[in-house]
Amino acid sequence: MTKLQQAILEILKNSKDHFTAEDVFWALKPQFPKLALGTVYRNLNYFSDQKMIRRVYRADAPDFYEWNTKPHDHAVCIKCGVTSDLFVPDLKDFLKSQILCDIVSFDLNISYICPECSGKNFETEEE
Ligand SMILES: [Zn+2]
Ligand SMILES: [Zn+2]
Known part of the structure; x- marks a missing residue:
């Protein structure tokens, strides 16, 4: 697992909150200045496919990601x-x-x- 992937998981793990990909992106930006939003999406969707995190589908707003599966x-x-x-x-x-x-x-x-x-x-x- 890359440093970035670990950092993404840490954010979700350390909070009971529900994050959009954009929330995660801005939280990581100071640490990973070259980070692209698409990369965050890709990793979050990968983790949710692996059932490591949960993706909450929303019809009229960006999906949420959360630690509680x-x-x-x-x-x-x-x-x-x-x-x-x-x-x-x-x-x-x-x-x-x-x-x-x-x-x-x-x-x-x-x-x-x-x-x-x-x-x-x-x-x-x-x-
Ligand atoms: Zn309110
Ligand atoms: Zn929830």
Whole structure:
């Protein structure tokens, strides 16, 4: 594994966050000034193909990549974009019972307004 590949994995491993390829790119840029965004994409997709990380498909936004490969779904705040992990037990079985055949994979993305954004009235002046 190259130094760059290790660095990409480190970023995901050290955070519970969900990263776009661009997030990873900017995080690595100081360390790898010649880095190209396409290289980051290629490596992230390679790692997700290897099941080392998870790729979260999103219809109208760049895909997320994350360290947590355990099955779970996501709720995304439409205001600030913060992404929370959700685990809905038996969801797959329920979907299967509706579709009446096997499900290869699915991604559930719930849009919501997070508590912090819905409480924006209480915003303080501090930075
Ligand atoms: Zn929010
Ligand atoms: Zn997640």
